[in-house]
Amino acid sequence: HSLDSLITLAGAGVAAGVACVGIPVVLGAVGFTGAGIAAGTLAAKMMSAAAIANGGGVAAGSVVAVLQSIGAAGLPAAAKAVIVGVGAAVGALV
Numbered sequence: 001h002s003l004d005s006l007i008t009l010a011g012a013g014v015a016a017g018v019a020c021v022g023i024p025v026v027l028g029a030v031g032f033t034g035a036g037i038a039a040g041t042l043a044a045k046m047m048s049a050a051a052i053a054n055g056g057g058v059a060a061g062s063v064v065a066v067l068q069s070i071g072a073a074g075l076p077a078a079a080k081a082v083i084v085g086v087g088a089a090v091g092a093l094v
Helices: 002-029 042-053 063-073 077-093
Strands: none
């Protein structure tokens, strides 16, 4: 049982690490970059739709704004802590 627990915890740790690194990588790939939203990408289409729906600007705190913030600066420490906690909890259940 201890080996199974160790393997489970290691798997949860690896999954959390992949999520912490992978989320910003995926966001960059769809156009949420450190330099802003890249033209011609899914992110640009999302920004355009959000701006049209909001009367010309992207609202602070909207999905597009949050994703751009993560794409520009990475995941905040609180989000990383949540991901690690959820990963550990799921790993413990498996």
